[in-house]
Amino acid sequence: MLLVKRSICKSTTFQKCGGQTSSIVQRADTACAYCGQRTDRLTRDHVVPKALWGNTKLPPRMVTAPCCKSCHRYWDGEVEYFRNILVAQIDRHAHRVSDHLLEGPVIRSLKRNSQAWKDFFRNARLVELRNRSGIILAYRQAFEMDMSRFSRSISKIVRGLFYKKSHRPLAPGYRVEVAHGDEFWQDEGFQHNLAIMEPWASYGDDVFMLRCARDSSDWNKTAWLLRFYCSIAVYAWTEPDAGAQLMTGG
Numbered sequence: 001m002l003l004v005k006r007s008i009c010k011s012t013t014f015q016k017c018g019g020q021t022s023s024i025v026q027r028a029d030t031a032c033a034y035c036g037q038r039t040d041r042l043t044r045d046h047v048v049p050k051a052l053w054g055n056t057k058l059p060p061r062m063v064t065a066p067c068c069k070s071c072h073r074y075w076d077g078e079v080e081y082f083r084n085i086l087v088a089q090i091d092r093h094a095h096r097v098s099d100h101l102l103e104g105p106v107i108r109s110l111k112r113n114s115q116a117w118k119d120f121f122r123n124a125r126l127v128e129l130r131n132r133s134g135i136i137l138a139y140r141q142a143f144e145m146d147m148s149r150f151s152r153s154i155s156k157i158v159r160g161l162f163y164k165k166s167h168r169p170l171a172p173g174y175r176v177e178v179a180h181g182d183e184f185w186q187d188e189g190f191q192h193n194l195a196i197m198e199p200w201a202s203y204g205d206d207v208f209m210l211r212c213a214r215d216s217s218d219w220n221k222t223a224w225l226l227r228f229y230c231s232i233a234v235y236a237w238t239e240p241d242a243g244a245q246l247m248t249g250g
């Protein structure tokens, strides 16, 4: 039995993700993977948006999940911001697909869509770059990223991936948490979960890759390490909404 110290990741003992065999499995595709609504009017949604590939070739194993109409409409409206803000964080020449997006689709979307422009350049300002003596070397344009909006898209992806792994939506009473920034790499709870995560999996290319682990005592508790364009790593996990964070593993 193990107790993992409470940390920013608030994680407990996880075991590797596997297929769901519990009796709580619902009949396939009767509920929206994102909001859990049961309806017979479901559509298919790409868990990781196709827009992340732009006009380049899609990998062979794109994953879809059942999605209700209102979730589909909502997430459709979020794709552009998510893609633009993701790609804007990546250095030039770091990845052929992010380069292609920056040079084409991202620029076009900002020019075409005034709301996308406003969202993207939110609180834009010039930032001074100084040397050690405090002398200004240059100015650089800085933008404020809407972290909660970005995190919502990450949690949508996690819910979709959870659905694919478990054949059901995340249970009511559980939420997705997303670590802000990259400080999670130093976190004890994250390191514990990283050690037991499955190896990297992909859709067939390196635009999007993932690793995951599942809690041995609670199938709804999972941990996810997502990687975009070999450059940006995001850590997210699922946990009870208000429940105790310290739990014992089996």
Ligand SMILES: [Zn+2]
Binding pocket: 032, 033, 034, 035, 036, 037, 067, 068, 069, 070, 071, 072
């Ligand atoms: Zn829905």
